[in-house]
Amino acid sequence: xxxxxxxxxxxxxxxxxxxxxxxxxVLIFRATNIINFAQGAMAMLTTFxxxxxxxxxxxxxxxxxxxxxxxxxxxxVVQLVLIRPVQNKPPLNAVIVTFGLLILLEGLAGAIWxxxxxxxxxxxxxxGLVVGHTSIAFSHFDVFIVVAVLALVVLVAxxxxxxxxxxxxxxxxxxxxxxxxxxxxxxxxxxxxWSFAAVAGALAGLLVAPTSVFSPTFMDLILVYAFxxxxxxxxxxxxxxxxxxxxxxxxxxxxxxxxGGALEPIGALVMLIVVLMIRxxxxxxxxxxxxx
Amino acid sequence: xxxxxxxxxVLSDIGVTFGGLTALDGVSLSAGSxxxxxxxxxxxxxxxxxxxxxxxxxxxxxxTISYRGQAMGRHQPHVLAKLGIARxxxxxxLVPGLNVVENVMLGAQGKTRSGFASAVFGLPRSSRxxxxxxxxxxxxLGELEIAEHAWKMPTALPYGVQKRxxxxxxxxxxxxxxxxxxxxxxxxxxxMAELGxxxxxxxxxxxxxxxxxxxxxxxxxxxxxxxxxxxxxxxSGDPDVVRADPEVTRxxxxxxxxxxxxxxxx
Numbered sequence: 001x002x003x004x005x006x007x008x009x010x011x012x013x014x015x016x017x018x019x020x021x022x023x024x025x026v027l028i029f030r031a032t033n034i035i036n037f038a039q040g041a042m043a044m045l046t047t048f049x050x051x052x053x054x055x056x057x058x059x060x061x062x063x064x065x066x067x068x069x070x071x072x073x074x075x076x077v078v079q080l081v082l083i084r085p086v087q088n089k090p091p092l093n094a095v096i097v098t099f100g101l102l103i104l105l106e107g108l109a110g111a112i113w114x115x116x117x118x119x120x121x122x123x124x125x126x127x128g129l130v131v132g133h134t135s136i137a138f139s140h141f142d143v144f145i146v147v148a149v150l151a152l153v154v155l156v157a158x159x160x161x162x163x164x165x166x167x168x169x170x171x172x173x174x175x176x177x178x179x180x181x182x183x184x185x186x187x188x189x190x191x192x193x194w195s196f197a198a199v200a201g202a203l204a205g206l207l208v209a210p211t212s213v214f215s216p217t218f219m220d221l222i223l224v225y226a227f228x229x230x231x232x233x234x235x236x237x238x239x240x241x242x243x244x245x246x247x248x249x250x251x252x253x254x255x256x257x258x259x260g261g262a263l264e265p266i267g268a269l270v271m272l273i274v275v276l277m278i279r280x281x282x283x284x285x286x287x288x289x290x291x292x
Numbered sequence: 293x294x295x296x297x298x299x300x301x302v303l304s305d306i307g308v309t310f311g312g313l314t315a316l317d318g319v320s321l322s323a324g325s326x327x328x329x330x331x332x333x334x335x336x337x338x339x340x341x342x343x344x345x346x347x348x349x350x351x352x353x354x355x356t357i358s359y360r361g362q363a364m365g366r367h368q369p370h371v372l373a374k375l376g377i378a379r380x381x382x383x384x385x386l387v388p389g390l391n392v393v394e395n396v397m398l399g400a401q402g403k404t405r406s407g408f409a410s411a412v413f414g415l416p417r418s419s420r421x422x423x424x425x426x427x428x429x430x431x432x433l434g435e436l437e438i439a440e441h442a443w444k445m446p447t448a449l450p451y452g453v454q455k456r457x458x459x460x461x462x463x464x465x466x467x468x469x470x471x472x473x474x475x476x477x478x479x480x481x482x483x484m485a486e487l488g489x490x491x492x493x494x495x496x497x498x499x500x501x502x503x504x505x506x507x508x509x510x511x512x513x514x515x516x517x518x519x520x521x522x523x524x525x526x527x528s529g530d531p532d533v534v535r536a537d538p539e540v541t542r543x544x545x546x547x548x549x550x551x552x553x554x555x556x557x558x
Contacts, residue, residue, distance in 0.1 A: 163418035164397070164425060167390070171398050174389035181381060182461075183373030183401035 006137035007257035008250065013142040015249020016149040020204040021219075021226030022233065022241035023156065024197035030236035031173045031193040032087065034094040038101035039226070040219030042078065042198050043205035045105050046070045048113050050206060051120060051214070060123055067202045075198025079191045087190075109216035120209035145207050152203060153242050156196070160238070169193060173236075221265060225252065228268045232275050234282025243284065299360055300324035301346070301377070301469055301501065306355035308341055308523075315341040316352070317523045323501040325468055328491055330514035331503045334543055337520040343473045343503045347372065347379060359469070373401050378467035380458045380475065386446040392457050393442045396429035397422075399461035425464070432460045436490070452483045459490075469499045476506040488513045507544075511535065519543065 021039060028036045036042075050067035054060065082101060086093040124140035160166035171179040172189040180186045204226075205219060212218055229248040233240025248271065255267035275282065300322045308316040316338045323329040333339050344350040346357065348369040357364045359375050372379065378399065386395050433439045436456045446454055455475065462470055472491075476484050484506070491500055491513045504510050510517060510531075517534045519527040521543040527534050534540055 158419075162422055164422045165418045167394055167397060167422065168401075170390060170394075171387050175385075175387040178381060178385045178387055179398070181369050181385070182398055183370050184398070 002134070003257065007253045009136065009138040009142070010257075011250035011253025012246065013138070013145045013249075014253060015229075015246040016145055016242075017204055017207050017245075018222065018226045018229045018248050019242045019245025020149045020152055020200050020207070021222055022229040022245050023153065023238055024200040024204070025226060025230045026233065026236060026238055026241040027156075027193050027197040027200065029230070030238075031169070031190050032083070032094075033091060034083065034098065035227070036194075036197070037095065037098040037223070038078070038105060039098075039197065039201050040223030041102040041105040042071070042074055043201035043208075044216060044219045045109060046074060046198070046202040047120065047205035047209050047214075047218075048109050048216075051113070051118075051209075054121065060121060064123070064206060067206055068199050071198040071200075071202030072195045075195040075201075076191050078198070079194035083194065084187070084190075106216045113216070115215060117213040117215045120214040122210035123206075126210065141210065148203060148207065152200060153238070156200075156238055165192075224265065225249075225268050228272045228275075231272060231282055234284040237282070237284035240282060240284030244282070299468070299499075301357070301359050301499070303342075303346070303357050304355055306342070306345055306352045306357070308338075308345060308350060308352050314523050316345070319355070319520070319523070319525055321518045321525070321528070323469065323499050325499040326495060327515040328495055328500040328502060328513055330510040330517045331501070331520060332505060332507065332510050332517060333520035335505065336522075337543075338523040339503045339505070339520055340473070341523075342520065343471065346471060346501070372471075373465060376465075376468040377471060378462035378465045378469075379471035380455070380462050380473060386454060386457060386461075388445070388447050391443055391445055392433065392438075392449070393426060393429045395446055395457055396432060396460045396464055397425040399464040400425050400428070401465070429460070429464055432463055433457075436460050451478050452480065455479065463494075467498055469501065470494065472500065472502045472504070474504055475502065476504055476509045484509055 021043065024039050024043075025036060028034055028039070046067045049070050050063040053063040053066045078101065082097050083094060086097055122141045124144050126139045126141045128135040129138055129140065129143075130136075158166075160170060168179070168184050169189050169192070171182075172184055172186040173193075176186050204222070208222055209218065225248055226245070229244035230241050231244070232247055233242070233244030248268065251271060252264045252267050256264045259267075301324075302320075302322045304320045306316050306319045307314070319338070319342060321329070321331070331339055331342060341350060345352050348364075348367045348371065351366055357367075359377065364371070364375075387398065390398065430439065430442060433442050436459065438453050438456050438460075441449055441453055441457070446457055449457070455478070459472075459475070475487060479487065488509055491502070494500060495515075502510065502514060512531075514531060517528065517531055518525055519534055519537070519540050521539075526539045526543060527537040529537075
């Protein structure tokens, strides 16, 4: 039974990491109908920037803030420079562009920082908390993961529900033409959407890096899991992304914990196929037809 | 008629051709504040083309448009909101994923700030603004007697209610001029009577330009009427003058007798 609870706790913190990457994918998809395959690579880049800042000896939290700020800028710049020119072209063009960006960023990071595996520091201790007299598989850092991702989710929810900016972003996503006619500056909101998505990604990068080997490709597998999470959640529901992340995290933790860690990626692909076969619109998509 | 008063929308000598077809030919009209101006004409007279020219969807081949003495030039559709001109969108145009209140709030774009930096750093203000707009939207929905639908999704509502939501969305911008394209289409006669009363009340706050083929509504609500036929203005003036104009009678009654209730809904 203790094994079960330990696996479950591990699954929750991992699932929330998937959720934050999935949230980025969803923010972009619902606004622009594009799957951003570079979401992981962009997070990798901002995490490497934080790594360099840390190397200057400024301490963890300034580096943390720098990574999020770089995410904000990177997301906006990517949208303005690379995505806007292909926005009104066939959707495959944008997909190819994000793939190209993925390869470009990973190559760039390899050229600057090298392809070797490194370690990335955690904000808090990664040794298990002690409950009663036993150590459980949940550390201070896992608590931080839970708090950070939930804070992000709550902020996004508040933004969308309770601000005029969020209202405009939703309108721009649901009905860009009508929104534009009402005077909404749709193209700026799309840029902003990419910025917010990249901040969510940057956060994920900082949370993943301490728990895995840290190299230019460290976010690749996370992106696959996050994509699974986003599809389970319906690709355009932020709430769905979070629940999809938790479902994916837990499922993979059970697969890894009981059947062996090597099966985790296969487990994710099986989940993806099952969801796409049985309920391709995902669990939380709005009830409208949409080309995916 | 084409007096260039400073608080008016003034169209002068607008011409539009599609290929070899002349859709509008030398059309001039004005609509000022505190009056309801109706544009009528049989099907194919050029009413919708005229509306689209004012909205910026169609660039006229000749002629000029100005608002409050300021030339609008080759304006884009979204410029209207900034000028204080609101309109209902064709086919209602409500955003399906937003509820009724949110749809109405969306109409106030001209009054909210939307720059990139202010968006990122101005979230608290954005939230206060949201509360203020929400209150305003609810008030308008009450005024239009559809407050009970405030929290529903627009796609679930009857067409007449959707049209009112669309109207509320135009009104929340506090426009100085309201453009309405066929507001009566698809409405029951009760709804239409209420719409007429509502428009009369609005006249105190703004000018209204009404493009409509429903004769009854236009005759009973408009202060001035401009009649189009085959892309030309064939008559204009107050309802009685227009009603008595033989050319209008001919245009409407020409080959086929139309009943006073108007033709089939668009």
